[in-house]
Amino acid sequence: xxxxxxxxxxxxxxxxxxxxxxxxxxxxRLDEARGILTSALTESVEPAGLPEISRAQTHLDRAITxxxxxxxxxxxxxxxxxxxxxGGKGQVDVPTSAPAAPAPDGKRSWWLTRVDEITQADxxxxxxxxxxxxxxxxxxxxxxLVKIASGGDRNLFRRELxxxxxxxxxxxxxxxWPQVRILATELLGExxxxxxxxxxxAKTRDxxxxxxxxxxxxxxxxxxxxxxxxxxxxxxxxxxIAAMGPVLVAALxxxxxxxx
Amino acid sequence: xxxxFLHMIGDNERVTSISVAELKAAIAAAMxxxxxxxxxxxxxxxxxxxxQQVLGAILQGSQHQSVESAQAALAQxxxxxxxxxxxxxxxxxxxxxxxxxx
Numbered sequence: 001x002x003x004x005x006x007x008x009x010x011x012x013x014x015x016x017x018x019x020x021x022x023x024x025x026x027x028x029r030l031d032e033a034r035g036i037l038t039s040a041l042t043e044s045v046e047p048a049g050l051p052e053i054s055r056a057q058t059h060l061d062r063a064i065t066x067x068x069x070x071x072x073x074x075x076x077x078x079x080x081x082x083x084x085x086x087g088g089k090g091q092v093d094v095p096t097s098a099p100a101a102p103a104p105d106g107k108r109s110w111w112l113t114r115v116d117e118i119t120q121a122d123x124x125x126x127x128x129x130x131x132x133x134x135x136x137x138x139x140x141x142x143x144x145l146v147k148i149a150s151g152g153d154r155n156l157f158r159r160e161l162x163x164x165x166x167x168x169x170x171x172x173x174x175x176x177w178p179q180v181r182i183l184a185t186e187l188l189g190e191x192x193x194x195x196x197x198x199x200x201x202a203k204t205r206d207x208x209x210x211x212x213x214x215x216x217x218x219x220x221x222x223x224x225x226x227x228x229x230x231x232x233x234x235x236x237x238x239x240x241i242a243a244m245g246p247v248l249v250a251a252l253x254x255x256x257x258x259x260x
Numbered sequence: 261x262x263x264x265f266l267h268m269i270g271d272n273e274r275v276t277s278i279s280v281a282e283l284k285a286a287i288a289a290a291m292x293x294x295x296x297x298x299x300x301x302x303x304x305x306x307x308x309x310x311x312q313q314v315l316g317a318i319l320q321g322s323q324h325q326s327v328e329s330a331q332a333a334l335a336q337x338x339x340x341x342x343x344x345x346x347x348x349x350x351x352x353x354x355x356x357x358x359x360x361x362x
Contacts, residue, residue: 007318014314018334019304023341026304029297030348033290037355040278040286048287048358052351053294059344060301066337067308073330074315080326 008083015074023064030057075170084238085170111166114239118214119158127162134163141168142175145246150254154211161243170238176245180227183252192228200224203255204248211247215240224248280362287359291352298348305341308334 034053041048075085112127121127135141141164148157161169184192184200192200201221208220223244225231278286312334319327 010318011315014311014318017307017311017314019307019311022300022304022307026297026300026344029293029300033293033297033351036286036290036293040283040290044283046358047354049290049294049351049353049355052347052354056297056344056347056351059340059347063304063337063340063344066333066340070330070333070337073326073333077324077326077330080324 004081004083008078008081011074011078012085015071018067018071020064020067020071023060023067027057027060027064030060079166079170079238084241111164111169111239112162114237115158115161115243118212118240118243119154119161120214121158125155125158132163133165135160136165136168138168138172138175142172142246145172146250146253149207149211149247149250152210157211157247161239169242172242172245176249177227179249180224180245180252181229183249183256184228187252187256192225192230194225194230197221197225197228197230200228200252204251207247207251208244212240212243215244220244284359284362287355291355294348294352294355298345301341301345301348305338305345308338308341312338 030053034050034057037048037050037053041050078085109129112129112131115121116126119125135144141160144160145157148160181192187203188196188199190196201224204220204224205217208215209217212220219240222231223241227245227248312331315327315331315334319331322328
């Protein structure tokens with residue numbers, strides 16, 4: 001019998017296999033070809049294939065758009081059956097500023113419940129199902145959370161997560177994980193590996209404890225390693241991944257600043 | 261014969277020329293890029309078909325809106341890749357024909 005976990009993993013694997021890298025590679029080749037021809041044919045009246053290359057690029061752009069849309073639909077499906085979305089979109093050119101459709105009423109409880117758990121909200125701070133949704137765009141949400149995480153106000157951090165549209169929040173890793181990788185590399189002065197992860201853990205452990213005290217510490221360390229491509233991403237609640245990212249980014253920015 | 265073509269570089273004040281040999285070399289270089297692109301498109305199409313088959317098998321019968329939307333997007337992506345490939349073949353043919361006249 002196929003369990004829902006197996007199903008989720010199979011969908012995630014198939015989504016990760018979508019040829020976004022290959023299509024991007026093809027796009028780069030066609031761009032190069034067009035550049036060479038454009039330069040060589042400036043004075044020529046012969047098209048010599050240029051219009052067809054432009055047409056090919058248009059089709060390729062559309063294919064890439066459709067592949068990204070398919071990956072997002074598959075993530076939506078995984079979330080709708082209660083599983084974490086795929087983790088491979090950090091490498092995908094997701095249109096980060098595109099406003100997402102608000103979640104339908106009554107579909108936020110899974111998000112709010114987990115936010116309260118990992119931030120250890122007391123009775124006064126617990127989510128209200130009819131609370132206002134402030135954040136419906138990804139980039140401003142990311143910037144807000146990183147800014148708060150750079151300070152120390154964990155109640156404000158929780159309130160902003162509670163006021164986040166889940167459909168937007170689950171896309172946070174698309175922004176945060178690549179940033180974590182870049183910042184970690186800058187901080188270390190070399191590519192993160194299993195051998196130098198201790199330095200990253202030392203810089204991020206306290207902020208994670210402070211903002212997300214309900215998260216398992218070991219799980220956070222594995223997630224940090226996964227973000228740096230040092231470990232396989234484990235099965236994780238999407239809220240955990242969404243909330244961890246901005247804290248990690250803020251902690252690594254701070255650590256890099258001290259290093260500078 | 262070293263017929264030279266008028267060729268503008270950068271702004272309109274600088275005019276130079278490009279030889280037939282240089283033009284042929286440029287076309288050949290561009291077509292090599294197109295050929296590399298075609299290879300990448302071919303592999304991408306195969307991977308896409310593989311993903312469609314896997315998803316079709318594991319989500320067989322699902323009428324979930326997100327699944328249907330994903331499958332529709334993948335089908336559209338496949339069609340775009342096919343049209344992209346056709347356009348690159350036409351581009352290569354045009355370029356070859358032009359190079360043969362030089």
